[in-house]
Amino acid sequence: MANRRILSGMRATNPRLHLGNYEGALRNWVEMQNDGFDMFCMVADWHGLTTMYEDSAEISRNAREVAKDYIAAGIDPEKSALFIQSHVKEHAELHLLFSMITPLGWLERTPTYKEKQQDLGTTEREPYGLLGYPVLQTADILLYKPYGVPVGRDQAPHLEIGNDIAARFNRLYGVEVFQPYKYLIPEDENRAKVPGLDADENGVLRKMSKSYDNCIYLSATPDEIAEHIKKAFTTPTKLRKTDPGVPEGCAVCQYLKLYSPDWQRQWDEDRAGERGCMQSKKELTEILVEFLRPFRERRAQFDDGSIEEILAKGAEKAREVASATMSEVRAAMGIY
Secondary structure (H helix, E strand, O other), X not given: OOOOEXXXXXEXXXXXXXXXXXXXXXXHHHHHHHOOOEEEEEXXXXXXXXXXXXXXXXXHHHHHHHHHHHHHHOOOOOXXXXXXXXXXXXXXXXXXXXXXXXXXXXXXXXXHHHHHHHHHOOOOOOOHHHHOHHHHHHHHHHOOOOOEEXXXXXXXXXXXXXXXXXXXXXXXXXXXXXXXXXXXOOOOXXXXXXXXXXXXXXXXXXXXXXXXXXXXXXXXXHHHHHHHHHOOOOOOOOOOOOOXXXXXXXXXXXXXXXXXOOHXXXXXXXXXXXXXXXXXXXXXXXXXXXXXXXXXXXXXXXXXXXXXXHHHHHHHHHHHHHHHHHHHHHHHHOOO
């Protein structure tokens, strides 16, 4: 394909990314980077303001830590443009212009709007930024005219409005400035559904989420990993080693399936009452400590100063592409 450009990003609402972020997105980014795609990896600080507008300084600090986790996961600043959204002002300009042509009904129906309403709660009326979130997201994507956007299958509906806005822009101004982008869904979607370490009141494993505090973070130390796994949810009825386990509902067994080459034997022994939960937790701890070792080592190579240099270089590359797109947009609209 002629266009091998990819745009993706994550919000900077937390300073630490977790295994769910890695398996659901970062692993795919790294694979595409290594397959020769032209990756633009954004830290979406402005998007974080939709639910954390009172903590803007915290979002800015978080953004640098998220960038470090991108690198820890394998994003190579020499191959991929790594930048913070607010450092490329064209994102705000295109968002403004798109907001002038986007029907209100489109925004009210988007899954993103409903989800962010839940994140914010009902203490006050939601801000405009929450409603306009998909428009800013569309601007983020279309600025780079990408071939595609990496996304899980359940997240694809959130991006559909982007292609609708692009088509409306082209139709209104009679110029094919934007082409439809593709949704790049990972082949192994099971890896994108990493459960958390706990379960709900019905004993069903919850998704991995910072808000649930049930995560294994990419920057976790061996002691932190051990402490988290020690408290992980296992089969409630398995009180002794000889009691049969239910690995399908056990958080520890789910992680063994993802990260242990010998998971099938471990599951069979758990189900047959031939291994205890402590043995599984010990083995999982050793596996994850080793799995995350290169993440910790890569992260440790970059201090705050070097991260700022990387982000400045990435923003410069992003602005080159974004400014060229905005020149086309202004010309199509007759804005000089």
